Amino acid sequence: MKMIRSLALLALAGATLAGTAARAAEALQVDPELSAYKKNEAGVSGTLNSIGSDTLNELMTLWNEDFHKLYEGVQVQVEGKGSGTAPPALIEGTAQLGPMSRPMTPDEIQKFEDRHGYRPTAIAVALDALAVFTHKDNPIQSLTLPQVDAIFSRTYRGGLGGSIATWGELGLGGAWASRPISLFGRNSASGTYGFFKEKALYKGDFKETVKEQPGSSSVVNGVSQDVTAIGYSGIGYVTASVKPLALAKMADDEAYAPSYENVLSQKYPLARALLIYVAKAPGQRLDPVAEEFLKYVLSKEGQQVVVKAGYLPMTAAMVKKQLEQLN
């Protein structure tokens, strides 16, 4: 009896904790088949530099904190100004880890190879649903990708053939009908910028009126202060003061919310993997600190941190593939 009561209490406490700690994580559990992290008994120590994605910034910081608890002697310095800063840093050797929210372009890979003589290795570390969001008081619920294109781009490759400048053109009535849409986006160093441009703008170009913010949190901040605004960022940055929209691939398709199921089933059109690039010479092992760090990130504990940060964890099958690349 006593045991049952304490168990129930525990469950209750756990539920409250989960409810406060994780935003969209009510039902989000990491894959039970993921193996727990096995600490390297020999121990590792040293410094790691991480330069790159702003989307991954919070994750890198959280991983770093936990990793530091495991290995006292390890320091990871995290700098996140945008994915575009990762290739130059890896090429020049100023960083060992290059987190990126988009894959490297052929040009970046070539510049890397020119310097190092081999190609960079990409390790997927988490999943993300790139969210398009509005102010929380905006009544709109969903958009189609061609509409997103007509809102953000000046090339209209999505097929709508013209710009959407007011909320009325998206079907909102009343006071909303004549309100102009205020656009927030990222700067060009951002991988989120590049990914959004490729998938949502059909490789078109942004309107020059998109206010370029240096980080995802300033995009969220900007949108939460402006009722007429729309913006985009990784799902982990979404707060209660903005409302992520469901998205449909085509005009007649059903719209899907940026949830874990819709990302895994690839129904949500802006799903992507978040990557960490490393310079791993062929036939050689990675720097031991970097290798342990990546092993930790790809463990059960590391993926629980992903959930905590509001992103989406990888499945055991995906993790297995990534670990093979390290060996």
Added chain:
Amino acid sequence: MALTTPPAPAGLIPENRARIRRVRRVDRLAAWLITAGGLMVIVSVLGILILIAGVAAPLFKPARAERLELPAAPAPAAEPLAVGADEYLENGYVLDRRGVFSFYGLERGELLGEEPLTPPTATAGEVRQVDTPAVNLFSIEWEDGSLTLARVRFAPGYDAAGERTIERELENLGSMPAPAGARPRRSLLRGDAGNLTRVSLLEGNAFAVTRQATSTDLFGESSTAVHEHRIEEALPGRVTAFTVDQDGEMLLAGTDTGHLVRWELREGEAPRRLDQARVGEAAISALAMVLGDVSVAVGDEAGGYSTWSDIAAQAGQPRRLARTHTLRPHPSAIRAIVPSPRDKSLLSLGADGALHLDHMTSERHLLAMAATEERKLPALNSRANAILSWSAGEGLSVWSLSNPHPEVSLKSLFGRVWYESYAEPDFVWQSSGGTGDFEPKLSLVPLIFGTLKGTFYAMLLALPLAVLGAVYTSQFMRPGLRRWVKPAVEIMAAVPSVVIGFLAALWLAPLVDGWFTTLALGLALIPTMLLLAMLGWQRLEEIPAVRRHGRGHEFLLLAPVVGAACLLALWAGPALELHLMGGSFSQWLYETFNERYDQRNSIIIAFALGFAVIPIIFTISDDALSNVPRHLTAASLALGASRWQTAWRVVLPSASPGIFAGAMIGFGRAVGETMIVLMATGNTPILDWSPFNGMRTLSANIAVEIPEAPVASTLYRVLFLTAVILFLMTFFANTVAEVVRQRLRKKYGQL
């Protein structure tokens, strides 16, 4: 140096003579030191300019191609139909009429191996025609009309010793049988294993389009659906060339009358003719999709060469093809166009055997290789660092190609450029895109414009405030007060610009956003009420007691007037907004003038940047005004001029060189300021003088983009070029300031 002392008069006592010698020695030494220091400054400034200009200079270098000598010429057993090479220039290959890929080492020319293609049917026979939709990808048409899509893959690997090895692999992506009926003139195959599109040009000037889609259901059973459509409509002339994009969704055909016709091919739907355009008089002889599949390059029998893009027309109108670029024509007919797999460059082959390399966006003619004999089969490798071709006499020719910055030309930096999908030519800065087929837009015009716009609004606020303030403190204020006011203004200059930018972005911008009508009203009310108050003051001054104590303290009286104006604006602003503008200024602005109000706008910049510039202009102006010789003002006052007349007619002209220099130094500071504009503008590269939106300045742009630019990349060098421009702008401003100052000094110096 005019430091010569007069010769010591004879008869001085020896100690004095020695002392004079010592003084002279020290003088000479000081003169040398000062000269050397000045020269050092000039040399280092020039050194910096040369350094940054040196980084930017390679942007304008032409492409270079260097022929690789092949000791043993590859000689396949049958007529070659296509050639190619890997990205490291170690393996080359030739596809011949038998359908065999022969691989050669490019170092020594030896045969490395042969890989035969498996024909899709037993009756296939030899290869009839080959089309290359992309580098190392081949759509092969056999004699019986069946088709194979094959790719040559080079996979770099590393052996146990860490040495790089390259694995060759011939990959069969799919095949389709011949279309029913008579053998077509030419067939192309596109797509991948699951989804194939075959487009055949039939004898009767018609097309047959076949789509084959393989889908797998939940139980792992795969089913294949085949849709066949014919295009048998009337065409403007006989089709002489056609091409299909990589996904098999767009068909473009050129005719002998110089028309370009376009169809959209959608799965399960009949092909839809989108539009047609007249390219020129001559028959179209070559068509190729430019990297990214948005533009098509068109060459004709007369050598005419242009690119056409699908553009976004006005809302409500269909998209259409437009001639976006005209490239340098060939002297003879264009036989083939090969798009670069890395950028928007195009390799073209003329009927005379000449090879040209041009870039679409910049319209730069990068390279011309004169015809030595009849060449065919032009090709590039996957890194676009080699050009290949075949000629009967020389066999396989390979040139290593260095083409680092083809997208930059004076026109693409400073002129209007018609980019892919854009409705019209425009000045655009959008430097990177995260994908390989992105077309960089590197117009510096919006950045230079943004710099001047920010500076203009800042100077608009700072110049009158600083100069008039300096006139008042130097001419009218009591010296006791002046001792306090001047250092107080100078302390403003000590506030770091990052703090100003931070406050402007996070505190001032939302504040102004919410209280804009109040601010605008205040800016109008304060000067008017000040003027009224001063008119009243003149009346009061007629009373001798007021006059005696008021002198130099006038501003104390004006402080409450300013306060009252502020209170009035605070009270009337929201009322005005509510009753005249329907409650929201930005909404009203958009509905009435179709003008957007951005939170981070030029008004914020005027305040923030003005705050940074005011102390500079104020201090220099104040010094110049105070240093006007006493005897001038005294003479003026003695002759009966009033204090105002003296200040306006005597002091201000004499001090004008100094004030001008102060203004120009302030201008230079505003042009180069980075942190404030970086934080307090939206960094939007727009061409719009409206004070309600932001800007992107040269300096902020360098700060934003340099971390993402790999060293020696085009963006990196263009950013250095913007640094050169920034340098020249401030250099120009300072030189003008100095010249004008000298002139003014000469003019007013005799006073």
